[in-house]
Amino acid sequence: MSGEIYSKAYIARCHRTLKEWGAPLDGWLVLNTYDCLEEADELFTCELCGCTQVRFVHEMEHRQYFERISVGCICAGIMEDDILAAKERDRLMKNRAKRRKNFLKRLWDKTLDGAYVLRYRGELLKISESHVHPGHFTVSLGNDCTSQHKGKPITNFLSAVHAAFNLIDPAEEAWHA
Numbered sequence: 001m002s003g004e005i006y007s008k009a010y011i012a013r014c015h016r017t018l019k020e021w022g023a024p025l026d027g028w029l030v031l032n033t034y035d036c037l038e039e040a041d042e043l044f045t046c047e048l049c050g051c052t053q054v055r056f057v058h059e060m061e062h063r064q065y066f067e068r069i070s071v072g073c074i075c076a077g078i079m080e081d082d083i084l085a086a087k088e089r090d091r092l093m094k095n096r097a098k099r100r101k102n103f104l105k106r107l108w109d110k111t112l113d114g115a116y117v118l119r120y121r122g123e124l125l126k127i128s129e130s131h132v133h134p135g136h137f138t139v140s141l142g143n144d145c146t147s148q149h150k151g152k153p154i155t156n157f158l159s160a161v162h163a164a165f166n167l168i169d170p171a172e173e174a175w176h177a
């Protein structure tokens with residue numbers, strides 16, 4: 001639920017705002033999407049229509065415009081002139097958010113060397129704390145590993161679990177294909 005109302009008047013208002021900004025009315029491409037309730041509890045305000053109830057944010061860019069604009073589903077659909085594509089992205093994000101929620105409830109087993117492991121989708125995830133830098137964690141899945149989450153070192157178990165989920169269930173980027 002983006003909370004946005006999709007109507008002709010709504011589209012006209014979005015176009016009017018884009019015109020005021022001197023921005024292109026269509027031809028925008030989605031650069032990135034994210035769930036703003038993933039680790040925070042504040043909804044996002046759509047930069048185009050001002051709707052304050054956006055959960056899934058679509059970051060849009062245009063070759064002929066100097067900055068990115070972050071919007072909700074329907075505004076994204078208007079900017080790229082493809083409401084269905086935007087709704088499909090929203091749907092994928094919603095499903096992944098549900099999977100993450102369930103993943104966070106899983107219990108990890110502690111190993112003899114003090115690491116934590118979880119078998120998920122037939123693969124083994126591991127969270128281990130650095131001996132050199134106590135309080136810093138590394139997450140690994142096979143040969144993939146990371147000690148960062150959202151561009152920052154992982155310094156608590158919950159961030160490590162989020163990073164583990166991102167390793168095993170990366171964000172859907174099919175629309176870039």
Ligand SMILES: [Zn+2]
Nearest residue numbers: 046049072075
């Ligand atoms: Zn909007």
